[in-house]
Amino acid sequence: GQNIDQPTEMTATEGAIVQINCTYQTSGFNGLFWYQQHAGEAPTFLSYNVLDGLEEKGRFSSFLSRSKGYSYLLLKELQMKDSASYLCAPVDSNYQLIWGAGTKLIIKP
Amino acid sequence: GAVVSQHPSRVICKSGTSVKIECRSLDFQATTMFWYRQFPKKSLMLMATSNEGSKATYEQGVEKDKFLINHASLTLSTLTVTSAHPEDSSFYICSAKTPGQEGTEAFFGQGTRLTVV
Numbered sequence: 001g002q003n004i005d006q007p008t009e010m011t012a013t014e015g016a017i018v019q020i021n022c023t024y025q026t027s028g029f030n031g032l033f034w035y036q037q038h039a040g041e042a043p044t045f046l047s048y049n050v051l052d053g054l055e056e057k058g059r060f061s062s063f064l065s066r067s068k069g070y071s072y073l074l075l076k077e078l079q080m081k082d083s084a085s086y087l088c089a090p091v092d093s094n095y096q097l098i099w100g101a102g103t104k105l106i107i108k109p
Numbered sequence: 110g111a112v113v114s115q116h117p118s119r120v121i122c123k124s125g126t127s128v129k130i131e132c133r134s135l136d137f138q139a140t141t142m143f144w145y146r147q148f149p150k151k152s153l154m155l156m157a158t159s160n161e162g163s164k165a166t167y168e169q170g171v172e173k174d175k176f177l178i179n180h181a182s183l184t185l186s187t188l189t190v191t192s193a194h195p196e197d198s199s200f201y202i203c204s205a206k207t208p209g210q211e212g213t214e215a216f217f218g219q220g221t222r223l224t225v226v
Binding site: 004033040041042043044045087096097099100101102104 | 115145150151152153154155200202215216217218219220222
């Protein structure tokens with residue numbers, strides 16, 4: 001079957017760094033997305049990894065290891081507006097995004 | 110990036126009535142659109158894949174006669190919740206991909222909060 005595993009909730013302090021891990025099992029693999037979703041809103045695109053390694057984009061970076069079925073999203077210089085859910089979504093052999101329940105990130109002052 | 114517009118953002122309807130939700134790709138032609146449902150604190154659940162000019166492909170457990178999907182043009186897909194019941198209350202989100210680019214990001218509409226009273 002297909003499975004996504006992320007922590008349900010994480011708490012971090014404003015200005016700090018946080019890493020959100022994601023392990024996955026899918027039927028085939030065609031890359032992995034990270035999305036941010038604020039409560040009551042639709043998800044917004046953060047990153048897409050298809051090759052192993054780290055992709056850096058401003059305060060956000062995403063890492064992928066295909067052999068380990070593992071990815072993480074790294075958020076630096078945390079701001080209060082970063083409080084949201086972060087969704088890891090690998091793409092299967094049918095190019096369908098497989099969604100996990102996401103990680104709710106709480107930022108404290 | 111590409112823009113997908115979903116309307117309405119919020120709707121309240123009475124039990125037994127039908128509600129139509131529109132999803133438009135504003136600056137690209139979307140041969141395929143996706144309809145999701147999301148319960149509070151839960152993941153996005155794919156309901157169906159909408160293909161322009163053909164019947165939608167529904168996921169297992171989704172009633173096609175209750176959730177009518179029409180993808181009449183390359184820029185518009187509609188989801189109609191028929192004979193709505195309170196348990197249909199949820200957050201519905203559409204997304205679309207730019208054609209010919211498998212594996213690229215899906216652009217999401219703003220979502221529709223449906224409340225059935």
